[in-house]
Amino acid sequence: MKSSKRKSKSSKETDPGETTSIQNIQDELRLRFSQNAPSPSLHGYEKERGQLFDLIKRTASTGESNSVLVIGPRGSGKTMTLNSIYNELIEDDNIRENLLQVKLNGLLQTDDKIALKEITRQLQLENTLGDKVFGSFAETLQFLLDALKCGSQSSKPILFILEEFDMFAHHKNQTLLYNLFDIAQSDQAPICVVGVTCRLDVIELLEKRVKSRFSHRQVYFLNNYSYENFCDICMSYLKIESKPVRCDFIKEWNKQVEKLSKDSTVRDVLQQQFQFNKDIRALHHILMYVVCQLNETRPFPTPSDFVEAMKVTSTDSKSAMLHGISILELCLIIAMKHLTDIYDGEPFNFEMVYSEYAKFAQKRSSMQMYEKAVVLKAFEHLLALELVKSTDGSGTRIQKEYRLMSLLIHPSQITDALQKYPQCPTEVKQWASTSVI
Structure with missing residues (x-):
């Protein structure tokens, strides 16, 4: 008797009808999130x-x-x-x-x-x-x-x-x-x-x-919908009304979606996304990740899927780029940050950055002091990565060492990058967190 119950339970987990329903739902939602199909509802406009x-x-x-x-x-x-x-x-x-x-x-x-x-x-x-x-x-x-x-x-x-x-x-x-x-x-x-x-x-x-x-x-169209509208939009994208899927599975699916709309973890994720970016296409990226996690053993989305989706989709590209630059380039970024703080966001030039870097390197005996030509090459690499940009325009004839520049990285991104930078020297971290030397 026990063995027959186990057998029926395992057969239910791999029910072909349920597998087909999950695949159909995934296909429909992927199409919806890829914007090849009209939105199920409009809010706020x-x-x-x-x-x-x-x-x-x-x-x-x-x-x-x-x-x-x-x-x-x-x-x-x-x-x-x-x-x-x-x-x-x-x-x-x-x-x-x-x-x-x-x-x-x-x-x-x-x-x-x-x-x-x-x-x-x-x-x-x-x-x-x-x-x-x-x-x-x-x-x-x-x-x-x-x-x-x-x-x-x-x-x-x-x-x-x-x-x-x-x-x-x-x-x-x-x-x-x-x-x-x-x-x-x-x-x-x-x-x-x-x-x-x-x-x-x-x-x-x-x-x-x-x-x-x-x-x-x-x-x-100025994204004037509220947070509650944003939550409604999210859930309307997840709800299913198509006929190819089994009716009983659709009912259970929509019931689970309704539960998610009231879950505190999901609402926290949506609140974070709403404050960061109201763009519905950004919301599509989160929902696409959630839907792609579905399978026969997990036929319905869970709050943990939303948390993981937020981590994956909210990766800061500039912070990630900072993880791959050299220590010298990282020092130049910190020098620019200090200059931006000193002059209240005003542009700076290479000579100013080099002066800040030189003061730091000379006070830290463990840090190697690079020649000016090497530092300039590192500075130009940051310019090529578009972490720094010229404010004088491309047609200017000003010598490159004196061309005015602005930093395109927020201080919080620099802090985040330093925490995750592999084997970052302690003095560099301290320099970034303290006032100008």
Whole structure:
């Protein structure tokens, strides 16, 4: 009897149905965290979403032309919100048949010719364009829009989404932006131009003629959700509603997720992440690690998974770089730290750094005093690692020893690096923790 119970228990642990359910959940959540699927919910941007929804819907349903800039830091949900609006609009059969969408990215479409080819491809007008020759960019774009007109001479509404909008402002004469805004303003064709950018000063990049044709509508996404919203977003990403997974397993999964949302350890991890970075994509990295730990013996996430995920994802890259530099370079970093403290954040030059280093090395008989040329080479290596940067610009003719520099490392990162640095001399640690010698 006991042996049969053991057998049934072991068979339950390796239940093929449960294994398949775990794999299905992992596949779905990985897809969700890799941003290839829309977010299950939106939080904190109801007003902004409503403004954009009304604007785009008027173009899609009544043919009203519009232009707008969506501005906010990376990972604040700008593109995700636009995708959810488009997906909601095309649920209407009339809008789905008429509304066309063109997505451009300033990092990919680096000039107007490439952008025009991409517009032609997405509108599926390669055959219509053929080998025709046009005198200007405006004529070509207008021909493409005219080609979309049907028998009643009414053109299909087009939604233009320009990701990395500030990069398009660097195109020669800003021709693409000028023509799109001009068409939107003059109602030559029903289009809605939505620029997406993280630069708050993007308007200043536009030429006067482009500004005159832009509507100056701006919608800001400023990560204004609360900590509770952040926790809700986290749990909404973990919850499952798909049908391929067994219903009983889904219920148990969502029940465990609900428990996690109330667990003090998990909430501490989320609180730490919220204070450090509100970017939802950073949250994705934590959740991706948690989901990847699932297996047949551990089918549900645990609080310890969140703690470990936070340790892995919050590794400071600059502190890690400091672990690999030489003792001499570490001494130069400490000298720069002292100079930054003395002069209240003002720039310094190599001669000042060398003077601080020399005073330290001369007072410590156990420390080797390197020649100035060797120290300069170490200083240049720190510059190449981008731990230090020049404030004079690349075109300056000032001798490199006197070029003004600023330190790109926070004092807390230096302290952390010294604690973990392998076989760091005691006097170096003491020098870093005390005031300037």
